[in-house]
Amino acid sequence: MITYAPEAEAAYIYVLPSSASGTIKSTEELPVNECIVAGK
Numbered sequence: 001m002i003t004y005a006p007e008a009e010a011a012y013i014y015v016l017p018s019s020a021s022g023t024i025k026s027t028e029e030l031p032v033n034e035c036i037v038a039g040k
Contacts, residue, residue: 001014 001018002011003014004011
């Protein structure tokens with residue numbers, strides 16, 4: 001699932017189903033991919 005937070009101007013990609021249980025230990029900020037930026 002992919003969500004977008006307008007206030008942060010960021011998209012979040014979820015690689016696990018929402019039914020998965022557990023705790024996220026860390027996240028990683030990836031560089032902008034200009035090929036997929038909307039309106040480009």
